[in-house]
Amino acid sequence: MRLDWDTLVYFFPKLLAKLPLTISIVLVATVFGLLLGLALALARLERVPVLRQASGVLVSFLRGTPIIVQMFLVYFGLPLVLQTVGVDIRDWDKIWFVYLTYSLNAAAFFSEILRSSIGAVPKAQWDAAAGCGLTRAQTYRRIVLPQSVAIALPATGMTITGLLQDTSLAFMLGIVDVIGQVKAMGSITGHLLEGYIVAAFFFVVLSLLLERLFHRAEKKVTLRQRTS
C-alpha cells in the first residue's frame, strides 16, 4: 500500500462535508448529557428515594460497558421494549439512536463529574446561603452550581474530548459520519489509509480546539472566583 497524495486531496472535502454530523453527535450528547447528568447527580445528592438507586445502577452500567454495546442495545433493544407499550420506533433514522446512546453515555460521566464537583463546594457556602434565607433550590441555582461549574470544567473538557473520539464507533450502526465516510470511500476506491490520515487530522484539530476552548474558560472562571 502506497500513500497517494492525490487521494488525500480528493478525500479531504468529502470527509470535511461529514464533519458537521460528527460534531452534531458531540454537541447533542454534550447538551443532553449535561442535563440528564445533572438530574442523575441530583437524584443521588438529594437522596431522592427510588430515583437515587435507579441513578446509581444506570450510571454504573453506562460507565461499565463499552459504548458499542450500549449502541446496539439501544438500537435493537429499545424498539422491542417500546413495542410492548405500543410505540413503534423501528423506522426512525439511525442517527437518533446514535444521539440517544451518546447522550446517555455522556450523562453517566457528566453525572459523576457534577456529583463530585457539587460535593467539592464548601459546606459553609450552603450555610451562608441558608443564613440569608435562600431555599435549597435557590442555593443550588445561584451559589452551588455556578461554583461547581468552575470545579467541573477541566474534567468536562476531557470527557467531551473523549466523546469526540468515541464517535468513531457510530459507523458501526451504518452512520456515515467522518469515519463512516472513510470506510465507504475506502471500499469504493481501495484507499483506506488516506482516509484515516485525513480523519486523524480532523480529530486532532477538533481536540486541540476543544482544549483551547476549555483552557480559556477555566482561566476566565478562576479569575472570577477562586475557591478559597
Added chain:
Amino acid sequence: MPHEPILEVTGLRKSFGKTPVLTGIDLAVQPGETVALLGPSGSGKTTLLRCLNFLERADAGTLRIEEQRVDLRHAHSKQILALRRRTAMVFQNYDLFLNKTVLQNVTEGLIVARKVSKDEAIATARDVLSQVGLSTRLDARPHELSGGQQQRVGIARALAIKPAVLLFDEPTSALDPEKVQEILDVIRAVAQTGMTLLIVTHKMGFAYEVAHRVVFMEGGEIVEQGTPAQVFGAPKQERTRQFVSRFTEGKAPEYFI
C-alpha cells in the same frame, strides 16, 4: 428590662451521635439587647447559634423569634425558612459567596429570598456597606479582599436583611490581630443602632464594654449570666471565676483585652 423578649429559646438539647453537646439551654434576648456568649472552646456556643437558625437540627426545645414560635425538633421546612428570615448570621470564616461580588453578596438575600426589587436591593446594599466602612471595591470578588474587608461584607450581608436578631460566631477570630479592633468597632457601631445582637466572642474587653448581658457557657449548659460587671467583677460560680480569671489575671475589668 420590661419588654417581651424578641428571642426566646427553651429546653434546647442537641447531641452529635451519642455525645451531648447542649444539655438544656434556656435563653431570652430582649429587643435592642447585645448579649455576649462566652465559654471555653467546645462548650457548644457555635452549635447553639447554629440551632437557632436551623443550620443544625436540635433534638428538643422550642424557639420563638418575634411572634413566630417553632418546635426546634419538628419544625418543617416552611417554618424553618420563615424563621431563618428573621435572623442573620456572621460567620467566623466570613463565608462570603465565592462566585459573587461584594455588592452581589449583600443583595443576594434581598433579591432572591425577600423578593426585593433589584434597584432597591442595590440601594440597601450600598447603604449597609457604607455603614460597615466599605464604599469602594463593590465589584471585587471575595478572594480579592483582605480578611477584615471580607468580614465587613459578611456583616453588611447580615445587616441588609434587617433581621430581628443578628447572630455572630466569633467574628474576629480568623482575622489578623491588627484587623480585630476595626471589626469590633464596626460591631459596636451596629450594637449602638439598637439592633439585637447575640455574639459569641473571646474578646472579653469587647464583651465587657459593649454587651448589656454576658452569658457564660460550659459543657453544653449556661453556667451563669448577668451584666458584664457582675460576671466579670463578681462571678457567682467557681467555673465562671476560673474562666474569667484566665483573661483578667488580676486586672480590673476595664483594662483587659
